[in-house]
Amino acid sequence: MIKVAINGYGTIGKRVADAVAAQPDMEVIGVSKTSVSAEAYIAKERGYPLYIADLGKKPAFEKAGIEVAGDVEAMLKAADIVVDATPGGVGEKNRPIYEKLGKKAIFQGGEDHEVAGFSFNAHANYNEAENHQFARVVSCNSTGLVRIIHALDQAFGVARVRAVMVRRGADPDDVKRGPIDAIVLNPASIPSHHGPDVNTVLPHINIVTLAMIVPTTFMHMHSIQMDLKKETTREEVLKVFENHSRIGLVRKTMGIKSNAQLREYTQDLGRPRTDLWENGVFEESVSILDGKEFYCFQAIHQEADVVPENIDCIRALMGTVKDPQESIRMTNEALGLVAIG
Ligand SMILES: NC(=O)C1=CN([C@@H]2O[C@H](COP(=O)(O)OP(=O)(O)OC[C@H]3O[C@@H](n4cnc5c(N)ncnc54)[C@H](O)[C@@H]3O)[C@@H](O)[C@H]2O)C=CC1
Ligand SMILES: O=C(OP(=O)(O)O)[C@H](O)COP(=O)(O)O
Known part of the structure; x- marks a missing residue:
């Protein structure tokens, strides 16, 4: 032991x-x-x-x-x-x-x-x-980014990544932090620390990240765009996610379109502390344009992943x-x- x-x-x-x-x-x-x-x-x-x-x-x-x-x-x-x-x-x-x-x-x-x-x-x-x-x-956001970038890099090659992180303001118990009524550029300069952080694990990835914080406590939301090296289809990308043990899919049929509904779902699943350990990729958002341009939204539970x-x-x-x-x-x-x- x-x-x-x-x-x-x-x-x-x-x-x-x-x-x-x-x-x-x-x-x-x-x-x-x-x-x-x-x-x-x-x-x-x-x-x-x-x-x-x-x-x-x-x-x-x-x-x-x-x-x-x-x-x-x-x-x-x-x-x-x-x-x-x-x-x-x-x-x-x-x-x-x-x-x-x-x-x-x-x-x-x-x-x-x-x-x-x-x-x-x-x-x-x-x-x-x-x-x-x-x-x-x-960090939690970087872990979520590394998982999805590495998965697509292994499958199709990733030429470059551009991602925006909408970050939760504080953890649920953290009564001293905010914001209460603002969207704060965090940081206002570009890139945020997440891109360089991804490079500490995946040094070859061309990535630029931007981040802001909002008055929520449960989960970050990422808007991600990647240029892939090989042409692919939305179906093939979804297969990659389905085969990854730490990338989950928020199916269109679930009707979940927010961190709040996703939290309710993890709670109903009986997850300890409502933890979402995996990335929560929104199936409906997964898109491939012109064969190589990938887009998606994903939720990242900051306390869990x-x-x-x-x-x-x-x-x-x-x-x-x-x-x-x-x-x-x-x-x-x-x-x-x-x-x-
Ligand atoms: N909360 C989050 O969303 C995430 C946090 N992290 C990272 O994890 C680390 C911990 O963060 P949290 O768990 O949020 O912090 P926290 O403030 O909730 O917990 C820190 C704990 O360390 C204890 N502590 C403080 N000084 C200590 C010392 N000198 N010796 C022993 N214990 C001490 C405190 O009593 C507290 O129980 C940080 O590096 C943070 O950036 C990473 C991913 C997500
Ligand atoms: O690791 C986290 O976020 P990060 O990936 O944006 O650095 C955690 O949510 C902690 O971030 P905090 O620095 O807002 O407490």
């Missing part, structure tokens, strides 16, 4: 912890929090040993009825590998301790590529991970499963991830 520590038990960390616990070849040896919160109670409820960054806060946890197993360093020492899901920028500060203890670590998309020196996506570059001490799972990628990244860095497809299959099966559509 691979012993996994989750440093930072928040939006991403709590999902990764549950996903690790569901795998046949991994166990959660601990999760960490900085202060008492509802999430600390959930860790207790799940039976995950809870470690804290500052032992000076131990009395506050104990007063709240939450047992503390030790400090973060003790958790790291007990682990084979750590998934660092602390807020963007904190991972970089944590890196020296992983180096000191000789532990493998996975960073998230809030860190720069250089923090790990290797950026990861299971379908695109799983086999390059072995022998690395560190990896970074690219990086979760299975973190699980595959654990196996890839540990070198325990050599075949990417086998790891992807194991991860999907343990999560109950059967792509929609």
Whole structure:
């Protein structure tokens, strides 16, 4: 069993912890929090040993009825590998301790590529991970882009990509963020970080991305255009998506035309935390013009799509499963991830 520590038990960390616990070849040896919160109670409820960054806060946890197993360093020492899901920028500060203890670590998309020196996506570059001490799972939007670009690149060749990301303003629990009544260019300059981020995994792709944020909390929406190298048809493109285990199709017949309806659907499916782990490509939007021009809309659930990628990244860095497809299959099966559509 691979012993996994989750440093930072928040939006991403709590999902990764549950996903690790569901795998046949991994166990959660601990999760960490900085202060008492509802999430600390959930860790207790799940039976995950809870470690804290500052032992000076131990009395506050104990007063709240939450047992503390030790400090973060003790958790790291007990682990084979750590998934660092602390807020963007904190991972970089944590890196020296992983180096000191000789532990493998996975960073998230809030860190720069250089923090790990290797950026990861299971379908695109799983086999390059072995022998690395560190990896970074690219951000949620970049993960969604890499999946779809890589799939079409493998099938038809991709000459260039132009994409616009309409980003959710904040996660559902994030009461301090906005906007409440605005469309914010984020950033106003071009490109947004997503294109260069895609290039950390797929360096040969010609891509320009633009991004803005809107007052929603559930999912980003992408408008994507790609020039393909080989002529194809809409039907052939749909077949590629149907055969991809992490690209789902929002079928025309479902009548879903928004993030809100898609959330209702994942909820009705009984997905944990309503998570959409796969890309949600809108079937109706998939278009091929003049044989080579591809268009689509896709929804990306920001809290969820990086979760299975973190699980595959654990196996890839540990070198325990050599075949990417086998790891992807194991991860999907343990999560109950059967792509929609
Ligand atoms: N929320 C999202 O939509 C997505 C976030 N990411 C990335 O994942 C990373 C984590 O983001 P979230 O889960 O949203 O953050 P979050 O704020 O929900 O959770 C972070 C957790 O880390 C804990 N923490 C803070 N400082 C710590 C420290 N020094 N040691 C241990 N724990 C500490 C906090 O208590 C909190 O539980 C970031 O790099 C972010 O950019 C990636 C994809 C999507
Ligand atoms: O990884 C994300 O978005 P991104 O792919 O646009 O960087 C997550 O939605 C977190 O983004 P945030 O920086 O708005 O919290």
